[in-house]
Amino acid sequence: MSFWLSREHVDLDDWKFDGERLALGAPWPRIDGVHTLSHGRVQLPQGWSLEETVLDLGLGGEALLTLDHADGSSESFGLDPFHRRFRLSSATCSISAEIVARLPLGVPNRAAHLERARLVWIDDQVESFYRLLALVVQSGIALGDDVVVEPMISRAERALALLEWPSATAPYVSRTAPGEWMQKIWALPDDLDARPSGLDQLQRASVVEAMMQLQDDLDELKAMHAPRGRFAVSGHAHLDLAWLWPMDEARRKAMRTFHTVTGLIKRYPELTFNQSSAQLYAFLEEDDPQLFECIQEQVVAGAWEPIGGMWVEPDANMPAGESLVRQLLYGQRYFRARFGSIHKTCWLPDCFGFT
Structure with missing residues:
Protein backbone atom coordinates (compact mmCIF):
# COMPACT_ATOMS: atom_id res chain seq x y z
CA MET A 1 0.00 0.00 0.00
CA SER A 2 2.90 2.34 0.68
CA PHE A 3 3.61 2.57 -3.07
CA TRP A 4 0.19 4.17 -3.62
CA LEU A 5 0.51 6.91 -0.99
CA SER A 6 1.14 9.45 -3.75
CA ARG A 7 -0.81 10.16 -6.90
CA GLU A 8 1.92 11.96 -8.84
CA HIS A 9 5.22 13.74 -8.31
CA VAL A 10 7.27 16.40 -10.08
CA ASP A 11 11.04 16.70 -9.62
CA LEU A 12 12.50 20.09 -8.67
CA ASP A 13 15.77 20.60 -10.54
CA ASP A 14 16.65 24.31 -10.36
CA TRP A 15 19.02 24.14 -7.37
CA LYS A 16 22.02 26.30 -6.54
CA PHE A 17 24.69 25.50 -3.94
CA ASP A 18 26.17 28.75 -2.60
CA GLY A 19 25.07 30.33 -5.88
CA GLU A 20 26.48 27.58 -8.13
CA ARG A 21 24.25 25.24 -10.14
CA LEU A 22 23.80 21.80 -8.55
CA ALA A 23 22.01 18.98 -10.37
CA LEU A 24 19.73 16.45 -8.71
CA GLY A 25 21.81 13.50 -7.55
CA ALA A 26 25.08 15.46 -7.61
CA PRO A 27 27.47 15.55 -4.63
CA TRP A 28 28.00 18.77 -2.75
CA PRO A 29 31.07 20.69 -3.98
CA ARG A 30 32.14 21.22 -0.33
CA ILE A 31 30.99 19.64 2.93
CA ASP A 32 32.77 21.75 5.55
CA GLY A 33 30.92 24.61 7.24
CA VAL A 34 27.49 26.10 6.63
CA HIS A 35 26.11 26.40 3.09
CA THR A 36 23.04 27.68 1.27
CA LEU A 37 20.95 25.54 -1.06
CA SER A 38 18.31 27.48 -2.95
CA HIS A 39 15.68 26.79 -5.57
CA GLY A 40 13.86 29.29 -7.74
CA ARG A 41 10.13 29.58 -8.22
CA VAL A 42 8.12 26.45 -7.38
CA GLN A 43 4.63 26.34 -8.87
CA LEU A 44 1.80 23.98 -7.94
CA PRO A 45 1.04 21.90 -11.07
CA GLN A 46 -2.30 22.54 -12.71
CA GLY A 47 -5.06 20.29 -11.41
CA TRP A 48 -3.27 19.41 -8.16
CA SER A 49 -4.86 20.00 -4.76
CA LEU A 50 -2.84 22.43 -2.62
CA GLU A 51 -4.12 20.76 0.57
CA GLU A 52 -2.77 17.40 -0.63
CA THR A 53 0.60 18.58 -1.94
CA VAL A 54 3.85 18.24 0.01
CA LEU A 55 7.43 19.25 -0.60
CA ASP A 56 9.58 16.10 -0.32
CA LEU A 57 13.27 16.86 0.23
CA GLY A 58 16.51 14.98 0.87
CA LEU A 59 19.18 17.64 0.44
CA GLY A 60 22.14 15.85 2.02
CA GLY A 61 22.22 17.30 5.52
CA GLU A 62 20.30 19.03 8.29
CA ALA A 63 18.95 22.46 7.45
CA LEU A 64 16.77 25.38 8.38
CA LEU A 65 14.38 25.35 5.44
CA THR A 66 12.59 28.58 4.51
CA LEU A 67 9.73 28.90 2.03
CA ASP A 68 9.20 32.41 0.68
CA HIS A 69 5.69 32.87 -0.68
CA ALA A 70 4.48 35.12 -3.47
CA ASP A 71 2.52 37.32 -1.03
CA GLY A 72 5.73 38.25 0.81
CA SER A 73 5.22 35.93 3.78
CA SER A 74 7.62 33.16 4.72
CA GLU A 75 7.74 30.12 6.99
CA SER A 76 10.62 28.00 8.26
CA PHE A 77 11.05 24.35 9.24
CA GLY A 78 13.77 22.04 10.46
CA LEU A 79 14.89 19.61 7.73
CA ASP A 80 16.49 16.31 8.74
CA PRO A 81 16.02 12.59 7.93
CA PHE A 82 12.95 12.49 10.18
CA HIS A 83 11.39 15.68 8.80
CA ARG A 84 11.52 15.62 5.02
CA ARG A 85 7.95 16.34 3.93
CA PHE A 86 6.41 19.78 4.25
CA ARG A 87 2.88 20.92 3.49
CA LEU A 88 2.57 23.90 1.18
CA SER A 89 0.49 26.88 2.24
CA SER A 90 0.56 28.65 -1.13
CA ALA A 91 0.63 27.62 -4.79
CA THR A 92 3.87 29.53 -5.49
CA CYS A 93 7.04 29.79 -3.43
CA SER A 94 10.82 29.75 -3.56
CA ILE A 95 13.06 27.61 -1.35
CA SER A 96 16.23 28.31 0.61
CA ALA A 97 18.05 26.11 3.11
CA GLU A 98 20.85 26.98 5.52
CA ILE A 99 22.42 23.53 5.59
CA VAL A 100 25.27 21.56 7.15
CA ALA A 101 26.56 18.13 6.11
CA ARG A 102 25.47 16.42 9.30
CA LEU A 103 23.06 13.64 10.21
CA PRO A 104 21.14 13.04 13.47
CA LEU A 105 23.26 13.14 16.65
CA GLY A 106 25.75 15.37 14.86
CA VAL A 107 27.31 12.59 12.77
CA PRO A 108 29.11 14.08 9.72
CA ASN A 109 27.73 13.14 6.31
CA ARG A 110 30.90 12.77 4.26
CA ALA A 111 28.95 11.73 1.15
CA ALA A 112 26.48 14.64 1.13
CA HIS A 113 24.60 14.95 -2.15
CA LEU A 114 21.34 16.36 -3.50
CA GLU A 115 19.44 13.13 -3.03
CA ARG A 116 15.81 14.04 -3.69
CA ALA A 117 13.67 17.11 -4.31
CA ARG A 118 10.11 16.89 -5.55
CA LEU A 119 6.56 18.07 -5.22
CA VAL A 120 4.28 15.17 -4.34
CA TRP A 121 0.52 15.04 -4.68
CA ILE A 122 -0.27 12.66 -1.86
CA ASP A 123 -3.42 10.56 -1.70
CA ASP A 124 -4.80 11.70 1.65
CA GLN A 125 -7.36 8.91 1.87
CA VAL A 126 -4.82 6.17 1.24
CA GLU A 127 -2.36 7.76 3.66
CA SER A 128 -4.98 8.06 6.42
CA PHE A 129 -5.93 4.39 6.04
CA TYR A 130 -2.27 3.37 5.91
CA ARG A 131 -1.56 5.23 9.16
CA LEU A 132 -4.60 3.67 10.85
CA LEU A 133 -3.45 0.18 9.82
CA ALA A 134 0.07 0.93 11.05
CA LEU A 135 -1.36 2.06 14.39
CA VAL A 136 -3.29 -1.22 14.70
CA VAL A 137 -0.16 -3.27 13.98
CA GLN A 138 2.04 -1.25 16.36
CA SER A 139 -0.61 -1.46 19.08
CA GLY A 140 -0.81 -5.22 18.62
CA ILE A 141 2.96 -5.54 19.02
CA ALA A 142 2.94 -3.34 22.13
CA LEU A 143 0.00 -5.17 23.74
CA GLY A 144 1.47 -8.63 23.12
CA ASP A 145 -0.93 -11.38 24.23
CA ASP A 146 -3.61 -9.02 25.53
CA VAL A 147 -7.15 -10.22 24.87
CA VAL A 148 -7.90 -7.26 22.58
CA VAL A 149 -5.12 -8.00 20.06
CA GLU A 150 -6.72 -10.88 18.13
CA PRO A 151 -10.07 -9.14 17.48
CA MET A 152 -8.26 -5.91 16.62
CA ILE A 153 -6.07 -7.62 13.99
CA SER A 154 -8.99 -9.62 12.58
CA ARG A 155 -10.98 -6.43 12.08
CA ALA A 156 -8.05 -4.86 10.24
CA GLU A 157 -7.92 -7.91 7.96
CA ARG A 158 -11.66 -7.61 7.34
CA ALA A 159 -11.19 -3.98 6.31
CA LEU A 160 -8.36 -4.91 3.94
CA ALA A 161 -10.65 -7.42 2.25
CA LEU A 162 -12.91 -4.54 1.17
CA LEU A 163 -10.21 -2.95 -0.98
CA GLU A 164 -10.43 -2.87 -4.76
CA TRP A 165 -6.70 -2.81 -5.46
CA PRO A 166 -4.81 -2.50 -8.77
CA SER A 167 -3.83 -5.91 -10.11
CA ALA A 168 -2.91 -5.40 -13.78
CA THR A 169 0.74 -6.42 -14.18
CA ALA A 170 2.20 -3.39 -15.97
CA PRO A 171 0.89 -0.60 -13.68
CA TYR A 172 1.42 -2.74 -10.57
CA VAL A 173 5.06 -3.45 -11.40
CA SER A 174 5.66 0.18 -12.39
CA ARG A 175 4.37 1.33 -9.00
CA THR A 176 6.27 -1.20 -6.90
CA ALA A 177 9.53 -1.19 -8.91
CA PRO A 178 11.36 1.16 -6.48
CA GLY A 179 10.99 -1.41 -3.70
CA GLU A 180 14.24 -3.10 -2.70
CA TRP A 181 12.55 -6.50 -2.67
CA MET A 182 11.38 -5.99 -6.28
CA GLN A 183 14.94 -5.32 -7.36
CA LYS A 184 15.99 -8.63 -5.83
CA ILE A 185 13.22 -10.78 -7.29
CA TRP A 186 13.80 -10.26 -10.98
CA ALA A 187 15.26 -8.06 -13.68
CA LEU A 188 12.71 -5.30 -14.14
CA PRO A 189 11.34 -4.75 -17.66
CA ASP A 190 12.67 -1.84 -19.69
CA ASP A 191 9.25 -0.40 -20.51
CA LEU A 192 8.22 0.61 -16.97
CA ASP A 193 5.98 3.65 -16.80
CA ALA A 194 8.06 6.40 -15.18
CA ARG A 195 4.90 8.07 -13.84
CA PRO A 196 2.38 5.30 -13.16
CA SER A 197 -1.14 6.44 -12.39
CA GLY A 198 -2.56 6.31 -8.88
CA LEU A 199 -5.83 4.74 -7.79
CA ASP A 200 -8.92 5.28 -9.89
CA GLN A 201 -12.22 6.57 -8.48
CA LEU A 202 -13.61 3.11 -7.69
CA GLN A 203 -10.42 2.00 -5.96
CA ARG A 204 -10.22 5.18 -3.89
CA ALA A 205 -13.86 4.78 -2.86
CA SER A 206 -13.04 1.29 -1.58
CA VAL A 207 -10.27 2.80 0.57
CA VAL A 208 -12.76 5.20 2.15
CA GLU A 209 -15.21 2.35 2.78
CA ALA A 210 -12.50 0.16 4.34
CA MET A 211 -11.26 2.96 6.58
CA MET A 212 -14.76 3.79 7.81
CA GLN A 213 -15.42 0.11 8.51
CA LEU A 214 -12.19 -0.28 10.46
CA GLN A 215 -12.81 2.89 12.46
CA ASP A 216 -16.32 1.72 13.35
CA ASP A 217 -14.96 -1.69 14.39
CA LEU A 218 -12.25 -0.11 16.55
CA ASP A 219 -14.83 2.15 18.21
CA GLU A 220 -16.92 -0.95 18.95
CA LEU A 221 -13.91 -2.71 20.47
CA LYS A 222 -13.15 0.34 22.56
CA ALA A 223 -16.68 0.30 23.97
CA MET A 224 -16.34 -3.41 24.81
CA HIS A 225 -13.10 -2.98 26.80
CA ALA A 226 -13.07 -0.56 29.71
CA PRO A 227 -10.04 1.76 30.00
CA ARG A 228 -7.24 0.54 32.25
CA GLY A 229 -5.34 3.50 33.63
CA ARG A 230 -4.40 6.80 32.03
CA PHE A 231 -1.21 8.28 30.65
CA ALA A 232 -0.24 11.71 29.41
CA VAL A 233 1.80 12.34 26.25
CA SER A 234 3.85 15.46 25.57
Whole structure:
Protein backbone atom coordinates (compact mmCIF):
# COMPACT_ATOMS: atom_id res chain seq x y z
CA MET A 1 0.00 0.00 0.00
CA SER A 2 2.90 2.34 0.68
CA PHE A 3 3.61 2.57 -3.07
CA TRP A 4 0.19 4.17 -3.62
CA LEU A 5 0.51 6.91 -0.99
CA SER A 6 1.14 9.45 -3.75
CA ARG A 7 -0.81 10.16 -6.90
CA GLU A 8 1.92 11.96 -8.84
CA HIS A 9 5.22 13.74 -8.31
CA VAL A 10 7.27 16.40 -10.08
CA ASP A 11 11.04 16.70 -9.62
CA LEU A 12 12.50 20.09 -8.67
CA ASP A 13 15.77 20.60 -10.54
CA ASP A 14 16.65 24.31 -10.36
CA TRP A 15 19.02 24.14 -7.37
CA LYS A 16 22.02 26.30 -6.54
CA PHE A 17 24.69 25.50 -3.94
CA ASP A 18 26.17 28.75 -2.60
CA GLY A 19 25.07 30.33 -5.88
CA GLU A 20 26.48 27.58 -8.13
CA ARG A 21 24.25 25.24 -10.14
CA LEU A 22 23.80 21.80 -8.55
CA ALA A 23 22.01 18.98 -10.37
CA LEU A 24 19.73 16.45 -8.71
CA GLY A 25 21.81 13.50 -7.55
CA ALA A 26 25.08 15.46 -7.61
CA PRO A 27 27.47 15.55 -4.63
CA TRP A 28 28.00 18.77 -2.75
CA PRO A 29 31.07 20.69 -3.98
CA ARG A 30 32.14 21.22 -0.33
CA ILE A 31 30.99 19.64 2.93
CA ASP A 32 32.77 21.75 5.55
CA GLY A 33 30.92 24.61 7.24
CA VAL A 34 27.49 26.10 6.63
CA HIS A 35 26.11 26.40 3.09
CA THR A 36 23.04 27.68 1.27
CA LEU A 37 20.95 25.54 -1.06
CA SER A 38 18.31 27.48 -2.95
CA HIS A 39 15.68 26.79 -5.57
CA GLY A 40 13.86 29.29 -7.74
CA ARG A 41 10.13 29.58 -8.22
CA VAL A 42 8.12 26.45 -7.38
CA GLN A 43 4.63 26.34 -8.87
CA LEU A 44 1.80 23.98 -7.94
CA PRO A 45 1.04 21.90 -11.07
CA GLN A 46 -2.30 22.54 -12.71
CA GLY A 47 -5.06 20.29 -11.41
CA TRP A 48 -3.27 19.41 -8.16
CA SER A 49 -4.86 20.00 -4.76
CA LEU A 50 -2.84 22.43 -2.62
CA GLU A 51 -4.12 20.76 0.57
CA GLU A 52 -2.77 17.40 -0.63
CA THR A 53 0.60 18.58 -1.94
CA VAL A 54 3.85 18.24 0.01
CA LEU A 55 7.43 19.25 -0.60
CA ASP A 56 9.58 16.10 -0.32
CA LEU A 57 13.27 16.86 0.23
CA GLY A 58 16.51 14.98 0.87
CA LEU A 59 19.18 17.64 0.44
CA GLY A 60 22.14 15.85 2.02
CA GLY A 61 22.22 17.30 5.52
CA GLU A 62 20.30 19.03 8.29
CA ALA A 63 18.95 22.46 7.45
CA LEU A 64 16.77 25.38 8.38
CA LEU A 65 14.38 25.35 5.44
CA THR A 66 12.59 28.58 4.51
CA LEU A 67 9.73 28.90 2.03
CA ASP A 68 9.20 32.41 0.68
CA HIS A 69 5.69 32.87 -0.68
CA ALA A 70 4.48 35.12 -3.47
CA ASP A 71 2.52 37.32 -1.03
CA GLY A 72 5.73 38.25 0.81
CA SER A 73 5.22 35.93 3.78
CA SER A 74 7.62 33.16 4.72
CA GLU A 75 7.74 30.12 6.99
CA SER A 76 10.62 28.00 8.26
CA PHE A 77 11.05 24.35 9.24
CA GLY A 78 13.77 22.04 10.46
CA LEU A 79 14.89 19.61 7.73
CA ASP A 80 16.49 16.31 8.74
CA PRO A 81 16.02 12.59 7.93
CA PHE A 82 12.95 12.49 10.18
CA HIS A 83 11.39 15.68 8.80
CA ARG A 84 11.52 15.62 5.02
CA ARG A 85 7.95 16.34 3.93
CA PHE A 86 6.41 19.78 4.25
CA ARG A 87 2.88 20.92 3.49
CA LEU A 88 2.57 23.90 1.18
CA SER A 89 0.49 26.88 2.24
CA SER A 90 0.56 28.65 -1.13
CA ALA A 91 0.63 27.62 -4.79
CA THR A 92 3.87 29.53 -5.49
CA CYS A 93 7.04 29.79 -3.43
CA SER A 94 10.82 29.75 -3.56
CA ILE A 95 13.06 27.61 -1.35
CA SER A 96 16.23 28.31 0.61
CA ALA A 97 18.05 26.11 3.11
CA GLU A 98 20.85 26.98 5.52
CA ILE A 99 22.42 23.53 5.59
CA VAL A 100 25.27 21.56 7.15
CA ALA A 101 26.56 18.13 6.11
CA ARG A 102 25.47 16.42 9.30
CA LEU A 103 23.06 13.64 10.21
CA PRO A 104 21.14 13.04 13.47
CA LEU A 105 23.26 13.14 16.65
CA GLY A 106 25.75 15.37 14.86
CA VAL A 107 27.31 12.59 12.77
CA PRO A 108 29.11 14.08 9.72
CA ASN A 109 27.73 13.14 6.31
CA ARG A 110 30.90 12.77 4.26
CA ALA A 111 28.95 11.73 1.15
CA ALA A 112 26.48 14.64 1.13
CA HIS A 113 24.60 14.95 -2.15
CA LEU A 114 21.34 16.36 -3.50
CA GLU A 115 19.44 13.13 -3.03
CA ARG A 116 15.81 14.04 -3.69
CA ALA A 117 13.67 17.11 -4.31
CA ARG A 118 10.11 16.89 -5.55
CA LEU A 119 6.56 18.07 -5.22
CA VAL A 120 4.28 15.17 -4.34
CA TRP A 121 0.52 15.04 -4.68
CA ILE A 122 -0.27 12.66 -1.86
CA ASP A 123 -3.42 10.56 -1.70
CA ASP A 124 -4.80 11.70 1.65
CA GLN A 125 -7.36 8.91 1.87
CA VAL A 126 -4.82 6.17 1.24
CA GLU A 127 -2.36 7.76 3.66
CA SER A 128 -4.98 8.06 6.42
CA PHE A 129 -5.93 4.39 6.04
CA TYR A 130 -2.27 3.37 5.91
CA ARG A 131 -1.56 5.23 9.16
CA LEU A 132 -4.60 3.67 10.85
CA LEU A 133 -3.45 0.18 9.82
CA ALA A 134 0.07 0.93 11.05
CA LEU A 135 -1.36 2.06 14.39
CA VAL A 136 -3.29 -1.22 14.70
CA VAL A 137 -0.16 -3.27 13.98
CA GLN A 138 2.04 -1.25 16.36
CA SER A 139 -0.61 -1.46 19.08
CA GLY A 140 -0.81 -5.22 18.62
CA ILE A 141 2.96 -5.54 19.02
CA ALA A 142 2.94 -3.34 22.13
CA LEU A 143 0.00 -5.17 23.74
CA GLY A 144 1.47 -8.63 23.12
CA ASP A 145 -0.93 -11.38 24.23
CA ASP A 146 -3.61 -9.02 25.53
CA VAL A 147 -7.15 -10.22 24.87
CA VAL A 148 -7.90 -7.26 22.58
CA VAL A 149 -5.12 -8.00 20.06
CA GLU A 150 -6.72 -10.88 18.13
CA PRO A 151 -10.07 -9.14 17.48
CA MET A 152 -8.26 -5.91 16.62
CA ILE A 153 -6.07 -7.62 13.99
CA SER A 154 -8.99 -9.62 12.58
CA ARG A 155 -10.98 -6.43 12.08
CA ALA A 156 -8.05 -4.86 10.24
CA GLU A 157 -7.92 -7.91 7.96
CA ARG A 158 -11.66 -7.61 7.34
CA ALA A 159 -11.19 -3.98 6.31
CA LEU A 160 -8.36 -4.91 3.94
CA ALA A 161 -10.65 -7.42 2.25
CA LEU A 162 -12.91 -4.54 1.17
CA LEU A 163 -10.21 -2.95 -0.98
CA GLU A 164 -10.43 -2.87 -4.76
CA TRP A 165 -6.70 -2.81 -5.46
CA PRO A 166 -4.81 -2.50 -8.77
CA SER A 167 -3.83 -5.91 -10.11
CA ALA A 168 -2.91 -5.40 -13.78
CA THR A 169 0.74 -6.42 -14.18
CA ALA A 170 2.20 -3.39 -15.97
CA PRO A 171 0.89 -0.60 -13.68
CA TYR A 172 1.42 -2.74 -10.57
CA VAL A 173 5.06 -3.45 -11.40
CA SER A 174 5.66 0.18 -12.39
CA ARG A 175 4.37 1.33 -9.00
CA THR A 176 6.27 -1.20 -6.90
CA ALA A 177 9.53 -1.19 -8.91
CA PRO A 178 11.36 1.16 -6.48
CA GLY A 179 10.99 -1.41 -3.70
CA GLU A 180 14.24 -3.10 -2.70
CA TRP A 181 12.55 -6.50 -2.67
CA MET A 182 11.38 -5.99 -6.28
CA GLN A 183 14.94 -5.32 -7.36
CA LYS A 184 15.99 -8.63 -5.83
CA ILE A 185 13.22 -10.78 -7.29
CA TRP A 186 13.80 -10.26 -10.98
CA ALA A 187 15.26 -8.06 -13.68
CA LEU A 188 12.71 -5.30 -14.14
CA PRO A 189 11.34 -4.75 -17.66
CA ASP A 190 12.67 -1.84 -19.69
CA ASP A 191 9.25 -0.40 -20.51
CA LEU A 192 8.22 0.61 -16.97
CA ASP A 193 5.98 3.65 -16.80
CA ALA A 194 8.06 6.40 -15.18
CA ARG A 195 4.90 8.07 -13.84
CA PRO A 196 2.38 5.30 -13.16
CA SER A 197 -1.14 6.44 -12.39
CA GLY A 198 -2.56 6.31 -8.88
CA LEU A 199 -5.83 4.74 -7.79
CA ASP A 200 -8.92 5.28 -9.89
CA GLN A 201 -12.22 6.57 -8.48
CA LEU A 202 -13.61 3.11 -7.69
CA GLN A 203 -10.42 2.00 -5.96
CA ARG A 204 -10.22 5.18 -3.89
CA ALA A 205 -13.86 4.78 -2.86
CA SER A 206 -13.04 1.29 -1.58
CA VAL A 207 -10.27 2.80 0.57
CA VAL A 208 -12.76 5.20 2.15
CA GLU A 209 -15.21 2.35 2.78
CA ALA A 210 -12.50 0.16 4.34
CA MET A 211 -11.26 2.96 6.58
CA MET A 212 -14.76 3.79 7.81
CA GLN A 213 -15.42 0.11 8.51
CA LEU A 214 -12.19 -0.28 10.46
CA GLN A 215 -12.81 2.89 12.46
CA ASP A 216 -16.32 1.72 13.35
CA ASP A 217 -14.96 -1.69 14.39
CA LEU A 218 -12.25 -0.11 16.55
CA ASP A 219 -14.83 2.15 18.21
CA GLU A 220 -16.92 -0.95 18.95
CA LEU A 221 -13.91 -2.71 20.47
CA LYS A 222 -13.15 0.34 22.56
CA ALA A 223 -16.68 0.30 23.97
CA MET A 224 -16.34 -3.41 24.81
CA HIS A 225 -13.10 -2.98 26.80
CA ALA A 226 -13.07 -0.56 29.71
CA PRO A 227 -10.04 1.76 30.00
CA ARG A 228 -7.24 0.54 32.25
CA GLY A 229 -5.34 3.50 33.63
CA ARG A 230 -4.40 6.80 32.03
CA PHE A 231 -1.21 8.28 30.65
CA ALA A 232 -0.24 11.71 29.41
CA VAL A 233 1.80 12.34 26.25
CA SER A 234 3.85 15.46 25.57
CA GLY A 235 6.38 16.24 22.88
CA HIS A 236 9.97 16.95 23.90
CA ALA A 237 13.32 17.55 22.17
CA HIS A 238 16.41 16.32 23.98
CA LEU A 239 19.05 18.82 22.86
CA ASP A 240 22.55 18.34 24.25
CA LEU A 241 24.48 21.59 24.45
CA ALA A 242 27.79 19.71 24.26
CA TRP A 243 27.77 16.73 21.95
CA LEU A 244 29.18 15.69 18.55
CA TRP A 245 28.88 19.20 17.18
CA PRO A 246 30.41 22.63 17.86
CA MET A 247 28.45 25.18 19.89
CA ASP A 248 27.36 27.07 16.77
CA GLU A 249 25.74 23.89 15.48
CA ALA A 250 24.00 23.33 18.82
CA ARG A 251 22.44 26.78 18.45
CA ARG A 252 21.37 26.09 14.87
CA LYS A 253 19.98 22.69 15.90
CA ALA A 254 17.82 24.34 18.57
CA MET A 255 16.53 26.92 16.10
CA ARG A 256 15.65 24.25 13.52
CA THR A 257 13.93 22.11 16.14
CA PHE A 258 11.89 24.97 17.56
CA HIS A 259 10.76 26.10 14.10
CA THR A 260 9.53 22.55 13.47
CA VAL A 261 7.65 22.42 16.78
CA THR A 262 5.99 25.83 16.50
CA GLY A 263 4.81 24.87 13.02
CA LEU A 264 3.40 21.57 14.28
CA ILE A 265 1.55 23.35 17.09
CA LYS A 266 -0.02 25.74 14.60
CA ARG A 267 -1.15 22.82 12.47
CA TYR A 268 -2.21 20.58 15.36
CA PRO A 269 -3.60 22.82 18.15
CA GLU A 270 -4.10 19.79 20.41
CA LEU A 271 -0.31 19.19 20.53
CA THR A 272 1.57 20.00 23.73
CA PHE A 273 5.35 20.27 23.96
CA ASN A 274 7.83 20.75 26.80
CA GLN A 275 11.41 22.00 26.65
CA SER A 276 14.03 22.41 29.35
CA SER A 277 17.31 24.38 29.56
CA ALA A 278 17.17 28.15 29.95
CA GLN A 279 20.38 28.42 27.93
CA LEU A 280 18.60 27.20 24.78
CA TYR A 281 15.96 29.90 25.14
CA ALA A 282 18.65 32.53 25.80
CA PHE A 283 20.45 31.50 22.61
CA LEU A 284 17.17 31.75 20.71
CA GLU A 285 16.54 35.28 21.98
CA GLU A 286 19.77 36.30 20.26
CA ASP A 287 19.53 34.12 17.14
CA ASP A 288 15.83 34.39 16.22
CA PRO A 289 13.87 36.92 18.33
CA GLN A 290 10.73 36.47 16.23
CA LEU A 291 10.68 32.73 16.87
CA PHE A 292 11.26 33.37 20.58
CA GLU A 293 8.20 35.65 20.67
CA CYS A 294 6.16 32.92 18.95
CA ILE A 295 7.20 30.47 21.68
CA GLN A 296 6.22 32.98 24.38
CA GLU A 297 2.76 33.20 22.79
CA GLN A 298 2.44 29.42 22.70
CA VAL A 299 3.47 29.25 26.37
CA VAL A 300 0.67 31.67 27.25
CA ALA A 301 -1.75 29.54 25.20
CA GLY A 302 -0.70 26.40 27.12
CA ALA A 303 0.71 24.54 24.11
CA TRP A 304 4.40 24.94 25.03
CA GLU A 305 5.66 24.25 28.56
CA PRO A 306 9.14 25.35 29.68
CA ILE A 307 10.25 22.77 32.22
CA GLY A 308 13.06 21.83 34.59
CA GLY A 309 13.98 25.15 36.19
CA MET A 310 17.71 24.74 35.44
CA TRP A 311 20.12 26.62 33.19
CA VAL A 312 21.01 23.37 31.38
CA GLU A 313 20.40 19.68 32.08
CA PRO A 314 23.56 19.13 34.15
CA ASP A 315 25.32 16.03 35.30
CA ALA A 316 24.31 15.46 38.92
CA ASN A 317 27.31 13.34 39.91
CA MET A 318 30.45 15.43 39.37
CA PRO A 319 29.38 19.05 40.13
CA ALA A 320 29.55 20.48 43.63
CA GLY A 321 26.36 21.30 45.49
CA GLU A 322 26.90 25.02 44.95
CA SER A 323 27.05 24.43 41.19
CA LEU A 324 23.69 22.63 41.23
CA VAL A 325 22.17 25.36 43.39
CA ARG A 326 23.25 27.97 40.85
CA GLN A 327 21.85 25.89 37.99
CA LEU A 328 18.49 26.29 39.70
CA LEU A 329 19.01 29.89 40.78
CA TYR A 330 19.90 31.23 37.34
CA GLY A 331 17.48 28.92 35.56
CA GLN A 332 14.48 29.84 37.71
CA ARG A 333 15.33 33.55 37.49
CA TYR A 334 15.38 33.30 33.70
CA PHE A 335 12.12 31.36 33.37
CA ARG A 336 10.31 33.72 35.74
CA ALA A 337 11.59 36.79 33.85
CA ARG A 338 10.79 35.47 30.35
CA PHE A 339 7.74 33.28 30.92
CA GLY A 340 6.25 34.52 34.19
CA SER A 341 6.64 31.45 36.38
CA ILE A 342 9.12 29.20 38.16
CA HIS A 343 9.15 25.43 37.80
CA LYS A 344 8.16 22.74 40.29
CA THR A 345 9.37 19.80 38.19
CA CYS A 346 13.04 18.91 37.81
CA TRP A 347 13.91 17.53 34.36
CA LEU A 348 17.02 15.33 34.09
CA PRO A 349 16.08 12.45 31.75
CA ASP A 350 19.65 11.87 30.54
CA CYS A 351 21.71 12.42 33.67
CA PHE A 352 24.87 10.35 34.12
CA GLY A 353 24.46 9.76 37.85
CA PHE A 354 22.32 10.58 40.86
CA THR A 355 24.66 9.62 43.69
